[in-house]
Amino acid sequence: MRALRVLSLVAVVAMSLPAAAAEAPHENGTNCSNCHFGHNAPGGGLTKTAGNFSLCQSCHTTNAPDFGFAWSTSDQAVPGTSGRSHRWDAAATNLGATPPSSTGDAAAQLMAPHMDGANIQCSTCHDQHNASTYKGTLHTSYAVGSAVAATGTGLGRLTLNAPAAASAAKAYRVKIVAGGAAGAATFQLSNDKGTSWFGCSSPGVYTQYTGSNACVTSGTGSVALNDGTNVTVTFSSSTGNFAANDQWDFYVSYPFLRADDTDAAMCVSCHKDRHQSAANVEGTGPLVGNGQAIVLGTTVFSHPVGQSLGNTYDRTVGTNGPILDADGSPQTTGDGIKSNNLTVGATGKVTCLTCHRPHNAYSNSLTPDLP
Ligand code: HEC
Ligand code: HEC
Ligand code: HEC
Ligand code: HEC
Ligand code: HEC
Structure with missing residues (x-):
């Protein structure tokens, strides 16, 4: 066996x-x-x-x-x-x-x-092999919007612009071929840490690197890497010129989810007993998750999920203002602390993840989350 x-x-x-x-x-x-x-x-x-x-x-x-x-x-x-x-x-x-x-x-x-x-x-x-199929929260290994110095001797800077939600999970190595100012300096691109390289046949069109088809940087705008326009970078020489062999390694990826977790679908797959509607919690209907009938005195009730805000007792976005932070202040203008945000799901519904975080969670909502 x-x-x-x-x-x-x-x-x-x-x-x-x-x-x-x-x-x-x-x-x-x-x-x-x-x-x-x-x-x-x-x-x-x-x-x-x-x-x-x-x-x-x-x-x-x-x-x-x-x-x-x-x-x-x-x-x-x-x-x-x-x-x-x-x-x-x-x-x-x-x-x-x-x-x-x-x-x-x-x-x-x-x-x-x-x-x-x-x-x-x-x-x-988690499917540790595959980040692309069931995406979840997009992560980048570089802070988005910060000008980053190269591994190398040049003084030029690279900024990763906010990637689009549709970005593929990929590693990127941007390496300067010919130094100079942004707009004049050239670069090559790798998705496998330098095992194979791409050059450009024209700006933004990537083909196998031949030794003479390096891509041109831009001094005036962002440059798309090889994921359509999902992932773009900006070259800047305001702090000095780029030098040959300057290099940046970063990735755009997702937390390797095993299955689709939209509206906490993975959570309610295992926690069927807690997959309950507002009507369930008020004592009627079969339980949404496991289909059993409600038996008062026996059924264990759990906060409803899969419901939109807007019942008579809820705050609604619009009428009563935005959903509140856990400390009571309006979330959109609140304190910027992620662990304090009660976020609703894709279609405005309360899900397990409105209140729970699978990792790095704090039971005290006033303390900042780790990244
Ligand atoms: C980050 C660690 C890691 C890397 C890198 C990795 N694997 Fe795995 N792999 C695992 C673990 C852990 C398991 C067993 C757990 C599971 O997924 O069921 C596994 C299971 C597998 C399986 C069994 C089927 C499956 O998907 O569970 C295959 C086949 C496999 N790996 C192939 C590969 C190949 C080929 C590569 C390189 C392209 C690779 N792995 C790279 C960690 C890794
Ligand atoms: C019960 C399911 C579950 C288990 C078990 C689990 N994870 Fe996660 N993990 C998740 C979910 C769901 C996310 C968040 C996905 C998102 O934000 O889109 C996540 C996110 C992550 C992240 C991204 C960072 C973060 O805080 O969001 C890392 C890294 C991670 N998990 C690693 C692990 C490791 C290592 C283990 C085992 C020690 C583990 N996970 C066990 C469900 C799980
Ligand atoms: C060979 C080294 C290695 C092993 C083993 C490994 N990881 Fe990772 N993993 C990394 C690196 C490197 C990153 C990038 C973040 C970092 O530097 O920690 C990462 C990131 C992640 C992320 C976050 C991806 C994202 O951007 O959202 C998850 C989730 C994750 N690992 C899960 C796992 C799980 C689950 C296992 C065990 C099955 C595992 N890792 C084993 C190297 C490894
Ligand atoms: C693969 C099945 C599975 C999935 C998927 C899953 N859980 Fe769990 N969860 C469990 C089990 C089993 C326990 C009981 C752990 C124990 O013994 O404490 C648990 C426990 C918990 C707890 C109590 C704290 C703890 O870890 O013991 C919370 C809260 C929770 N789950 C929330 C979630 C949320 C939110 C999600 C979706 C991101 C989720 N679960 C996804 C199986 C799962
Ligand atoms: C409205 C906020 C909220 C929602 C939505 C929510 N939970 Fe919880 N959950 C909590 C709080 C708060 C606790 C801790 C209660 C305590 O400490 O006694 C908790 C505790 C738990 C526990 C620990 C065991 C227990 O019963 O105390 C599990 C497991 C759990 N939740 C799973 C889930 C799952 C799965 C979902 C989605 C079906 C979910 N929760 C939705 C707020 C929520």
Whole structure:
């Protein structure tokens, strides 16, 4: 059984994953060896480190403080007591949750093959290979809008402009070929940390780099990289000229979600018992999530989700002003602290994520979140 699993994994690795199967920032050239050993691997998925969390932590400790890492097991939530992250090692039936199953909803079917036995793990919710399919919150490794100095000797600056919501998950290396002022200096572009390079046949049109087709920087506006106009940068030589071999590495990516989490779809896939409408909480109807009838005195009620604001007792955007921060001040003009924002879902609905954050959460809404 075990041998069969390992064999089939090798077969899948060999056959079905496209060349760049692990997307930025988990991309790793062609051999995938950052996380996998081909043979005699200590970890279950032929991974280098035994235990899913230990594998994730093996890098995410040394990469602190990005995204609020490093995390330790004591960061896992014990409701009412401690912690600031969703648990990643609990039995999937704890706190009334329904384990993802291969006959469940769309999210459950995607999560079910990635359990750690009967427990959840990081890879149940995250597909560490694929950031593009189910996107979630866009992240960049560079602060958007800040002029960044190069790794190199030049004094020119590169600014990453706010990427469009439709951006692909990609790593970028921008490298100066011929130095000079913005508009005169030229550059080449790589999506695989310099293994292969793009030049330009005309501005914004990327083709294989030949040694003589470097792209031209611009001194007057933004330059699109090779994701249409989704990702653009601005070159500036107001602090000095660019020099050959100046280089910037950054990525635009998403948190590798295993399934679509629009309006907290992943959350209610496991937490079916808490997927309740306003009518449910008022005592009527079958429970939205698990279809059972409400039995007063037995059913455990949970704050309604999937409802728009605007019932007689709600604030509505427009009439009563914007939704409030958790400290009571209007959110749009509030304190700028992310953890204090009660955000509604895609269509203005209250979701689990209006009140909860899966990681780096603070139980005190007045303290700032980590990035
Ligand atoms: C960031 C670490 C990481 C990188 C990089 C990585 N993998 Fe994985 N991979 C894992 C983990 C962890 C599992 C097992 C957990 C799971 O997803 O079920 C896994 C599982 C797999 C599986 C089993 C099927 C699946 O999707 O779960 C295949 C096949 C695979 N990896 C291939 C690759 C290939 C090919 C590359 C390089 C292109 C790669 N991996 C890069 C961490 C990684
Ligand atoms: C119960 C599901 C679940 C588990 C388990 C889980 N995550 Fe997450 N994680 C999420 C969701 C949902 C997001 C937020 C997605 C978004 O913002 O669009 C997220 C976001 C992240 C982010 C982006 C930073 C942030 O704070 O938003 C990182 C990094 C991350 N997870 C790593 C991990 C690691 C490592 C583990 C295991 C130690 C883990 N996750 C376990 C669901 C989970
Ligand atoms: C080989 C090193 C390595 C391993 C192992 C690794 N990661 Fe990462 N991961 C990174 C790097 C580098 C980043 C970019 C942010 C940073 O520097 O921490 C990243 C970022 C992420 C992000 C945020 C992506 C975004 O931009 O929103 C998530 C989610 C994530 N990792 C999940 C995992 C999970 C889950 C595992 C374990 C299965 C894991 N990682 C194992 C190197 C690794
Ligand atoms: C793969 C199934 C699964 C998914 C997806 C999932 N949960 Fe959970 N959740 C659980 C389980 C199991 C527990 C019980 C953990 C324990 O023993 O404390 C739990 C516990 C919690 C807790 C209590 C704190 C804790 O970690 O114990 C909160 C709050 C919570 N989940 C919210 C969410 C939100 C919000 C989402 C969507 C981002 C989500 N869950 C997605 C299975 C899941
Ligand atoms: C209106 C805000 C709000 C919404 C919406 C919300 N929660 Fe909560 N949730 C809370 C608060 C506040 C607590 C902590 C209660 C306490 O400390 O006693 C909590 C606690 C929990 C717990 C811990 C165990 C418990 O029952 O105390 C779980 C699990 C949980 N929520 C899951 C979810 C899920 C899943 C959703 C979406 C279906 C959701 N919540 C929607 C505010 C909310």
